[in-house]
Amino acid sequence: MKKNTQKTIVALLGSPLKGNTALLLENAISGAKKAGATVLQYHVPHLKFSSCLGFGFCKKYPSCQMEDEVTALFPILANANGCIIATPVMTMGVPGALKSFMDRCQVFFYAKYIRKDPMVPVELRKTRKTLLLAISGMNRPDNFDGLMQTINTFCDIVDAPISESLFIRDMDNILDLKTRPDFLQQAYEKGAKLAHEI
Ligand SMILES: Cc1cc2nc3c(=O)[nH]c(=O)nc-3n(C[C@H](O)[C@H](O)[C@H](O)COP(=O)(O)O)c2cc1C
DSSP: OOOOTTOEEEEEEOOSSSSHHHHHHHHHHHHHHHTTOEEEEEEGGGSOOOOOOOOOGGGTSSSOSSOSTTGGGHHHHHTOSEEEEEEEOBTTBOOHHHHHHHHHTHHHHIIIIISSOOSSOHHHHTTOEEEEEEEOSSOOTTTTHHHHHHHHHHHHHTTOOEEEEEEEOOHHHHOOGGGOHHHHHHHHHHHHHHHHHO
16 A cells, blocks of 8 residues: 555544553554554643633634643644544543543634634645544443534534544443454554545
C-alpha cells in the first residue's frame, strides 16, 4: 500500500487510566503510523486545563481568554488531517475531562457558525475525518447514545466527522482487552484506514 507520509492525526485519550481504552488506542495509533501518519497523542484527563468559564472571548476571537494546555492545542487540532478519539463511557456519556476539553472547543463553534470564519483551513475541511473507539462496562443497547450526542457535535464543530468507529460493550465481563486480539486487530486496521483516507 502507498505510504501517506505528510498526514497528522491528533489522538485524544479520554480515560484517565493506561487501561483497556489506552490499549485500543495504542493499536489504532500503530496502524496509523504503519500507514505513514504522524500521530500526536494527548492524554486528556492529564492535561492541565480548566473547564470553560464562559468568558465569551471566543465569540470575537479564534482562541480563549484562558491560557493553558488546551488553548495551546487549538492550532494543532485546527491543522491536523484527522482525529482519533478513544474513550470509555462514564455515567452514560463522555468522561468529564474529555467533555470539558470538548466544551473548550467552543472556539471552533463560534468561528465556524457565528463569525463564519472557520479555524480549520478550507482544504482540510474537505477531507478531515475521525476514528472513534469507545468502550462501555455494561452490555446495554443504549450504552453509547449519550456519548454519541456529544462526540458528533464535537466532530461537527471541528470539521472532522466520524468515518469509522469501534464500539466494545460488556467490558465489565471481558475485563482485559488483551484476551480479545480480534478487537485490537480491528483497532489497528481502522487506524491504518484512517491514515490512508485523510
Ligand atoms: C466513573 C466511571 C463511570 C462509569 N460509567 C459507566 C456507565 O455509565 N455505563 C457503562 O456501561 N460503563 C461505565 N463505566 C465502565 C467503563 O466504561 C469501563 O470500565 C471501561 O472499560 C473503562 O475503560 P478504561 O479502563 O480504559 O478506563 C464507568 C467507569 C467509571 C470509572
